[in-house]
Amino acid sequence: MPSTPPHPLDPLTAAELEVGRAVLVAEGLVSETTRFPQVLPEEPPKGSSPGSADRRIRFTTLDTSTGLAGDAVVSVTKRALVSWQNCGDGQPAYLFEEYDLASEITKSSEAWLAAMTRRGLADRVEHAFCAPLAPGYFGREDEKGRVIRSLTFLREDASDSPWAHPVEGLIVHIDLTTREVLRVEDEGDVPVPSEHGRYGDVPARTTLKPIEITQPQGPSFTVDGSEVRWEGWRLRVGFNAREGLTLHEISFQDRPVLHRASVPEMVVPYGDTSPSRFWISYFDAGEYLLGKNTNDLRLGCDCLGVIHYFPAFVADDHGHAVEIPRAICLHEEDDGILWKHTDLDQRAEVRRSRRLVLSSISTVGNYDYGFFWYLYLDGTVEFEAKATGIVFAGAGTPGERRPHATELAPGLFAPVHQHLFCARLDMTVDGDRNSLHEIDVAGVPTGDDNPYGNAFTWHSTPLRTEHEAMRTADPARARVWEIRSSDKTNRLGIPTAYQLVPRPSATLLAQPDSSVHKRATFATRHLWATPYRHDERYPAGERPGAHPGGAGLPEWTAGNRALTDTDLVLWHVFGLTHVPRPEDWPVMPVDRAGFSLRPYGFCDRNPALDLPSGDTDHCDH
Template sequence: MTLTTPRSTATHPLSRLTAEEISTATTIVRDAGLVAESSKFVYVGLEEPHKRDVLTWTPGEPVERRVRVLVLDRATGNGRDLTVSVTGGTVVTDVEIDGAADGQVPILDAEFEAIEPILAADERWVAAMAKRGLDVADVRAVPLSAGSYFPDESGHRIVRVLGFHQADETDLPWAHPVDGVVAYVDVTRGVTTAVHDHYDLPVPAERADLDQATHPHAVRDLKPIEITQPEGPSFTVEDDVVRWAGWEFRVGFDAREGLVLHQLSIDGRSVVHRASIAEMVVPYADPSPVRFWQNYFDVGEYLFARYTNSLELGCDCLGEIHYFDATLADEDGAPRTIRNAVCLHEEDHGVAWKHTDLFNGMAETRRSRRLVISFFTTIGNYDYGFYWYLYTDGTIQLESKATGIVFTSSYRGDEHPYATEIAPGLGAPFHQHLFSARLDMAVDGTGNTVHEVDAVRLPMSDTNPYGNAFARRLTPLTRESEAQRVSDATVGRTWHVVNPSKTNRFGQPVGYALHPQASPVLLADGESSIAQRAAFSTRSLWVTEYDPAERYPAGDFVNQHPGSGGLPSFVAGDAPLEDADVVLWHTFGLTHFPRPEDWPVMPTDYTGFTLKPVGFFDRNPALGLPRSTSSHCASHGS
């Protein structure tokens, strides 16, 4: 039965959702009687068609538009997972979520906002603050995802709360953790289930103002840098499709994953069908009874792209900028626009290639350039930027930038060696930032095979009499059970995604290589709750056969999920992977032992990975770069 007039102006199966489509989808849900007065819309996002249907679609054909909608009834704590046809005007699927077995839907802003009044009404919390000489009205309650630890919390929407003192409106609360006390709150019932006051620790007093009086700092006198392109940018944008220097791709954006790159190709040849940051987890190393549970899945628990920043010219991006607004749904189901959510621009990137020859007098230099597609999001204390770079030599790079404010504690000295003192009496617990990139590969087509490639030392022998030889070992990852790998910098380990049915002029299969950065995977014990819930982060690489339902490496409903969701269940069938439609799930990140230099605001730290062509081209694809014609560069000869 049609419940409302279908509305869609999509010109492509992967077109971003419009405000009209969001309004139509949420109206369909309401008209179907699936929301109550107390219901909130947790997530509204495009239900992307099967990869096969996208690849066979031709312009002008009808576009079926489906939207995934997650709804939470705040009065009962019950969640629903709905699929809505915007073009058909109907609810296609309706699944009630079992909060105990499946996990909870992500946490709402409305739930966070309710925490301080709940705690202010609890005598135990008020008493704990008073014991420390604090008025509860001056303590900012920071609600955080609870994880899965206690059987009596199963099926209930729980958050755990730490306090931070704020002396006045301009004071930065992160400088004043009220450590030693933690509250557990049932957000559905609106009650504090427990207040644990374990330690009476002093509240650090030094403010975090960035002025000279509080934090003396040397002033760096720098003259302005102006980035100009007198003839305009080299890229074009049409209906979210970007074309630049042989590259072509479609920009997507999602409340959960943020920036998504679709159908990434170069010179008309596909490389990646879909690329996104599908999950991240921030596990903390403090085992104290106050903080042992601190493990945040910023994508799956908080839908981190909801907090995307509006970028500003000259601050976040430099040069000739094209901005993309993002249209998401608010918690009442109405569309809202984040202005300038995604920034697109070009950057000079030094020397692309150069040679001055002794014999023929050649002296040639070409400058590299990269296309940058980025967004920034703020999750509580941390700010994360995600920058996709495309290079003129066919390289693809993802760089994650972490900045903002480190999460703080009271510093307890050598008796508690899990934090760094970053200000008098102020600690910053050790932690990791582990991201999962979902790379739906399509290297010159969808029939791909993944090889693990290691450098191999060779012993002295008759064929290696001086011991200088070394070789490489290629190991095909033939099944999902074999394709759960850990990076190894000692052998220069990379993973090559090749197309066995396409060869270059040397008869070799064309390919792209994933180059990881050398960094630890999850450091928590393998039997721990977080290792079960964030199993994706225990490996540097997982390879799976494509399945449109497998979108998130920790599972669909991460919040309070008991564990083993996502990738462990995806690979249970042990599908074959040779000449298959493969998806790479790459874990990368930072292990952060905070420094005094990370306070009061953290200099940007960087992590990421690189995809480089290996035999994909017959020769250097950057040969066609023009000589520089800049007025600041002398050019001689023809």
């Protein structure tokens, strides 16, 4: 392993992971029952000198015999243990091996088998799938420590999709440390839906003609290690086991825009009151690790065109390195017209848009999530989350109408739920000193200021403290949030800025006295803002699993710190509120959510005027 990696923000390498683990072994911190729920790069604080940065790894360890967890920071540069401490409230992310363990414990339970027998399903247990599901937090006396719940789904054979055959009302509560069933709930006798959920063997249509995406001269981007350069953009590509894809040191035309951009958390709360689902509120990053569940991407399916792949290395449950060979896809794609005008003499000028795409896809149980960052030729940054996969369903009486679930197939009901993402945007608009403003448009009342009734204007409201910056989007006012430089102005004397443009979406719909509201308070606002702190990384706190709530953004912002002329971090919540439909079955077409960051006075004029003409051999004259 090189003594100094190319850059301190580069993702972890296999060699570094193995060196870090070896340090823990030498320190006596690894035994036969030690597992590693989470292993992440310990990124250097903002402003550190690249030449002097110490490459560090944070290992979260779990003793599976006792349930005790700790955090160890290791310097792989110095091959030394930096710190060690026991974990506080909340549980570390689940291990992959705990998924199988939960199934083994369930299937060896006499109470579970008795419930299956009572329902006439004893002859179908061989291929039953016992899903390992985070239980949330309800303060129950027997749910302390490392607890998981399991719902049962049937399969006709090992290749069958289990999600089509839920055994409604059968809930198994498991202690993973003692490896025992705490209790089994057996509620009701709803028949198991019989219609299969297979979707991969449908005969393909023959009417679509091929579309070829070629770049005979190669792509316009260049890659040097983790650094990417493209059409005035420069950035570094990162990755970790929790967040997955991260972007660093993003600049446009050699001017800083973002120091770091990521999606560090998402919560999936369900709105069903049934015993099988009222407790469901998965934190897919904090409880399951989005990065560790990243797909190995496929050319022609996940990505099209001339592709550059970035590999990623994550630690398995035993702390050893595992490679995801094609974890991140980089490519260019056409994006329609960027600008056009036809003059009075019918002479037309048109330029086509193009965007640089950085993407990764994670599969967490039944759902698949695509994470797409787009960089545009006009200086815009856009993020899009694409949700697909299989909706989580239960069983009911065919034809029944329910207030919290819709029928997708005969007797198969999918509950209403949300997918709420939180982006962390460490802004550096022309430097580290920025201020935040809310921009609303508004009509002007008819009168002296609006004699004809047609006038409207805009209002700029400074958001000077953390409490003032707890905001919700308002499409009726075309609301955006503007991040202004405190030090630079454009040629018109106006502070250079970027605007965060939200897409309309609901925030958390659970009631304030609910458990999920306490744990996912970050999802109750579209916008939060904080002054930069290196240790404020996750909006629901370090360990949202089995946590009573209050960690992360509500804790940090309680002090109501000042935001003017400071190093700003924005936390933007966006997502999907899903009332499932028959078209979502048996596999869901992509649903999209996201936001954009667009320059506003950052450039003195349209930065894409110099694009080559669209008058090429591809145009029809």
